[in-house]
Amino acid sequence: MGSSHRVRVQWDCDGLNLLVSIRDDGQGTLTVHDESLRPIAERVTALDGILSVDATPGWGSSVDVTLPLNPRSDTRPLADGASLTAREYDVLRLVTAGERNQAIALQLGISANTVKFHVSNLLRKLGARTRAELTALALSR
Structure with missing residues (x-):
């Protein structure tokens, strides 16, 4: 610091x-x-x-x-073998619906910064460069 x-x-x-x-x-x-x-x-x-x-x-x-204290341990694989946490699925569902980070944060009861981290993880895990590409990949699976 x-x-x-x-x-x-x-x-x-x-x-x-x-x-x-x-x-x-x-x-x-x-x-x-x-x-x-x-x-x-x-x-x-x-x-x-x-x-x-x-x-x-x-x-x-x-x-x-x-x-x-009891974090979610469940992960669900996508068709290509990438595993997402339940929270990542929640964020992905809202991203594919066209929601912005602040709206996602309000709906899920988390901070906008946490949404950014989840979106970043989703982009990395699914090999996408943009939210649009992420949405296309998610909808194709």
Whole structure:
């Protein structure tokens, strides 16, 4: 998180999720797309969790992670052998219906950033370069 002098890590549980909050007093320039967060974001996404970042320039950054205590373990193979999680199927269904990330997030009760990670995983798993190509591939299967 940059040139921080103090970092606060807090753990909690709401009964359904493990909640992790990390705050620093750094430069406040961290974003959810920061390359240093990519490994964390990928793992959080794989567990159907939520990663959010809030930063205030000059005041520091806050990274919040919500991980379900009982993550979905079911995966369903597509015709070509690619396996998708149930959440990826939910996102794919809405992408093929033409929904935008914010609308998908509202319908599924997740953040728009989490939708972006799921779409990114779908593009990679299905070998598509664009949402249109992703939709065409999904509809052809």
